[in-house]
Each structure stands twice: as structure tokens, then as C-alpha cells.
């Protein structure tokens with residue numbers, strides 16, 4: 766199971782999280798988010814992250830031009846799209862050799878057939894709790910809805926994942942579940958991750974997988 770830590774912005778904290786060795790680290794380029802990296806993120810900081818960790822840039826309805834500027838400036842390998850981005854935009858970005866993660870805001874009435882046109886243009890889906898802020902709600906959604914995902918694209922589970930629901934997460938059975946995306950539940954303040962909690966999550970999940 767891949768583990769993604771999302772919403773980092775403090776230079777020292779980025780170094781500490783990378784030393785904990787998650788599989789993915791996410792940086793938010795949505796100015797309205799309290800985790801917006803803004804000017805605080807330097808290329809030098811990103812270059813200290815080991816190559817084994819996939820550096821992921823997160824956007825909400827950003828233009829392809831602006832996305833590619835960030836990709837080229839910072840060397841991101843993956844992009845995560847949290848707005849109403851079309852399948853055509855996903856296709857265009859995938860053609861740039863980027864790993865494309867398309868996020869969908871899940872609620873009771875979510876229509877999983879909406880995923881069909883995205884299927885060939887995304888590497889992964891990310892199922893997050895629907896929120897007006899587009900992400901970082903700290904709330905889980907009803908995971909039984911995941912059985913409605915009948916396509917082949919693997920997905921990240923997201924939304925309110927933390928130490929307190931690790932037991933429930935490990936009981937999940939879904940052969941398309943590829944990764945777990947952690948954010949606000951592992952923070953001391955928006956964008957400032959708690960390293961003890963991150964180590965607890967990584968150790969628990971990785972030890973469980975070795976049983």
C-alpha cells in the first residue's frame with residue numbers, strides 16, 4: 766500500500782517528513798488553501814527529497830500552462846487535480862510524461878459512471894470527501910460507496926485519514942485500493958505535519974503488510 770503525505774509547506778518539516786520516507790509527498794498550489802506553498806517552497810528544498818519519494822503538485826482548476834510552469838520549475842513527477850478538470854486536460858498532462866492523479870469529491874449521490882471518460886487519461890483516481898474547500902476537510906466519507914468503482918484505474922483513498930481510523934483502514938478490502946492519502950489529521954497546524962503521528966501511520970501500515 767502506497768502512503769502519501771499531502772499539504773507540506775515548511776522547509777524544515779519537509780525535510781523531517783522526507784526522512785520518514787513516505788511513498789508520495791504532496792504540495793498544494795491552490796492559493797485559497799491554508800496549506801498553499803506560495804513562495805515558501807524553494808527548488809533546493811525539493812531537491813533534498815530522495816528520488817524514491819514521488820513529488821506531487823496539487824492544483825484546483827489551474828491552466829495547463831501554469832501547471833507546467835510549476836512542474837518545470839520544481840521538477841514534479843506527479844500532479845493531482847482537485848477541481849473540475851476535464852478528461853482532455855488529464856490527457857494533455859499525461860502526454861507530458863506526468864503521473865496524473867484525478868481527485869473526485871465523493872458524497873452519497875456521486876455518480877461513478879462519471880469516471881468513464883477519465884479512465885484512459887489518468888494513472889490514479891483519488892476519492893476524497895466532498896467539501897466546498899476542494900480538499901483538506903479532515904472528514905471521512907462513507908467507504909461502502911467505494912464498491913461502486915467498477916473500472917480498472919487504481920485509486921488513493923483520502924479524506925480524514927489519521928491515526929484514529931488506522932484499524933478501519935487496514936480492514937478495507939478493495940483490489941483497486943492503491944494508496945492512502947493523509948493530510949490534516951497528521952498536523953499540528955495547517956501545513957505543519959506531526960512527525961510522531963506520521964511515523965506511527967507508516968510503521969503500522971508497513972508492519973501490517975508484512976504479517
Ligand SMILES: O=C(O)c1ccccc1NCC(=O)[C@H](O)[C@H](O)COP(=O)(O)O
Nearest residue numbers: 771798899900901902903924925948949
Ligand atoms: O489540503 C488542502 O487544503 C487542499 C485544498 C484544496 C485542494 C486540495 C487540498 N488537499 C489535497 C489532498 O490531497 C488532501 O490530502 C485531501 O483533501 C484530504 O485531506 P484531509 O481530509 O485533511 O485528510
